[in-house]
Amino acid sequence: MERKIVYFKTPGKANTDLTLKVARQRIEELGVKQIVLASSHGYTAKKAKAMFVGLDVEIIAVTICAAFHKEGWTMTSQERQELESMGIKVLTSLHALGDDVSATFDAKSPNQIVRETLYRFCQGMKVAVEITLMSADAGLINISKEIIAIAGSDEGADTALVLKPAYSGNFTDLKIKEILAKPR
Secondary structure, eight states, rough: OOOOOOEEESSEEEEEEHHHHHHHHHHHHHHHEEEEOOOSSHHHHHHHHHTTSOOOEEEEHHHHHHHHTTTTOOOOOOHHHHHHHTTTTEEEOOOOSSSSSHOOOOOOHHHHHHOOOOTOOOOHHHHHHHHHHHHHTTTSOOOSSOOEEESSSSSSOOOEEEEEEOGGGGGGGGEEEEEEEEOO
């Protein structure tokens, strides 16, 4: 099989529309039914809802955990309610690849090693894998079916992957099947 990967010159929000367009095309080709995406305040989730109109696809928006409130990165209850009223599921939980107790003790845990390895590809690669694990652990996705995960660098979306999801406890069952888009 030969597939095209979209590489962006720079990471960030400016790549959101094309990332979602590429994801939509692959959703249609594969018949994917579930999308997980990172969305701190709802921007990416709302853009995805508009881009995927007419598709029989469930959108799960994964937000950053409450520990990042001081940085202004957490979703407000009003933002959450707006997304939920649009039919988007919203998940907030502990990050699967970081922010755990080991960080308190400056220890290196397996999840931190995986996180740092994925960061070598790009921030969105790490986040896309992480939100897939988080959504699986929360019981929000069907782990027997391929999904598309969409994430980015800081704001918006610049990374899209086709994944075979898994629970965090069975991390080695997770498979990155395709890279659809990412920053170079």
